Amino acid sequence: MNELKNLPAPAKLNLFLHVTGRRADGYHMLQTAFQLIDRGDLLHIRVRADGQLRRSNDIPGVPEEQDLVIRAARLLQAEARRRSGQLHGADITVEKVLPMGGGLGGGSSDAATTLMALNHLWNAGLTRQELMALGLPLGADIPFFIFGQTAFAEGVGEALQAVAAPDCWYVVIEPGVAVPTAEIFCSPHLTRDSSPIIIADFSSHYENRNDLKQYGRNDLQQVATSLYPPVAKAIEWLAAYGDARMTGSGACVFCAFADEGQADAVLERAQGVWTAWKAKALKQHPIFDML
Ligand SMILES: C[C@@](CO)(OP(=O)(O)O)[C@H](O)COP(=O)(O)OP(=O)(O)OC[C@H]1O[C@@H](n2ccc(N)nc2=O)[C@H](O)[C@@H]1O
Ligand SMILES: Nc1ncnc2c1ncn2[C@@H]1O[C@H](COP(=O)(O)OP(=O)(O)O)[C@@H](O)[C@H]1O
Numbered sequence: 001m002n003e004l005k006n007l008p009a010p011a012k013l014n015l016f017l018h019v020t021g022r023r024a025d026g027y028h029m030l031q032t033a034f035q036l037i038d039r040g041d042l043l044h045i046r047v048r049a050d051g052q053l054r055r056s057n058d059i060p061g062v063p064e065e066q067d068l069v070i071r072a073a074r075l076l077q078a079e080a081r082r083r084s085g086q087l088h089g090a091d092i093t094v095e096k097v098l099p100m101g102g103g104l105g106g107g108s109s110d111a112a113t114t115l116m117a118l119n120h121l122w123n124a125g126l127t128r129q130e131l132m133a134l135g136l137p138l139g140a141d142i143p144f145f146i147f148g149q150t151a152f153a154e155g156v157g158e159a160l161q162a163v164a165a166p167d168c169w170y171v172v173i174e175p176g177v178a179v180p181t182a183e184i185f186c187s188p189h190l191t192r193d194s195s196p197i198i199i200a201d202f203s204s205h206y207e208n209r210n211d212l213k214q215y216g217r218n219d220l221q222q223v224a225t226s227l228y229p230p231v232a233k234a235i236e237w238l239a240a241y242g243d244a245r246m247t248g249s250g251a252c253v254f255c256a257f258a259d260e261g262q263a264d265a266v267l268e269r270a271q272g273v274w275t276a277w278k279a280k281a282l283k284q285h286p287i288f289d290m291l
Pocket of ligand 1: 102104141181185247
């Protein structure tokens with residue numbers, strides 16, 4: 001096999017996100033729950049015999065050399081060469097569906113899908129753990145996408161444990177602004193001292209409830225909403241239907257619904273007001289069934 005088409009790179013939602021401290025290097029310690037959803041980018045990959053790595057399409061605002069997909073492929077190419085002596089190449093097409101700077105982890109998910117697919121196509125033989133470690137320096141969310149199940153995460157997001165979360169639908173609003181992650185973490189107004197929780201608190205919250213009131217909060221939300229008023233407006237609008245909150249460092253906002261019909265009803269009201277869509281919670285990364 002030398003080609004894989006329609007490879008899924010699903011989005012994530014941060015069901016809650018607490019900032020518990022700051023490391024000496026300035027990076028923030030987090031506790032979060034990552035949820036995969038059934039909306040995402042699509043990748044097409046074809047192996048090249050000449051050892052070159054190329055992106056086959058243009059992504060406005062993301063030059064080829066900065067694309068996380070190409071950077072991830074280069075890391076794996078070097079590691080595979082170290083192990084087998086062979087120089088592999090590929091052409092990679094990325095069909096972007098997810099907004100950039102949306103807190104949906106699109107770039108990280110594209111990179112994770114690239115690592116998993118190329119490991120398979122090149123027969124590079126890295127374990128899942130090795131792929132997670134390879135991806136981490138490119139983005140803290142990449143290990144989660146390779147882990148591929150709903151997860152409780154600590155550290156900067158790389159210490160992962162599988163957890164059960166509600167089987168539900170989400171309505172997601174794209175407020176129409178891109179929020180740079182660094183700007184939120186740099187803010188002097190950011191709360192950085194949330195008390196650490198234990199994983200059982202998160203799990204029992206969902207076990208003991210019939211409603212979909214979400215666990216904890218997103219500590220990045222206050223800073224993001226004060227810098228980006230459309231994010232605040234989207235939360236305010238969606239909060240009429242449930243517990244609305246921001247994912248990651250924003251800008252996207254989401255709310256959980258027990259069934260698809262409820263999500264459809266909210267989407268109908270959003271028409272003409274917001275760019276919004278629904279997505280189902282995924283139990284597992286859809287690429288696992290393809291490789
Ligand atoms: C906030 C989260 C939550 O899932 O997701 P997004 O909203 O970006 O999707 C992630 O932790 C995003 O991690 P990552 O993807 O590595 O963030 P980057 O955009 O590379 O980080 C940009 C900058 O934000 C700061 N940063 C990032 C993560 C972190 N735990 N502490 C930080 O202080 C650093 O200054 C870093 O240089
Ligand atoms: N393949 C890619 N897709 C999206 N963004 C990318 C990609 N490669 C690099 N980037 C850069 O990463 C930034 C963050 O994008 P993204 O991961 O989509 O958002 P977020 O981190 O808010 O979830 C973008 O603004 C862009 O500059």
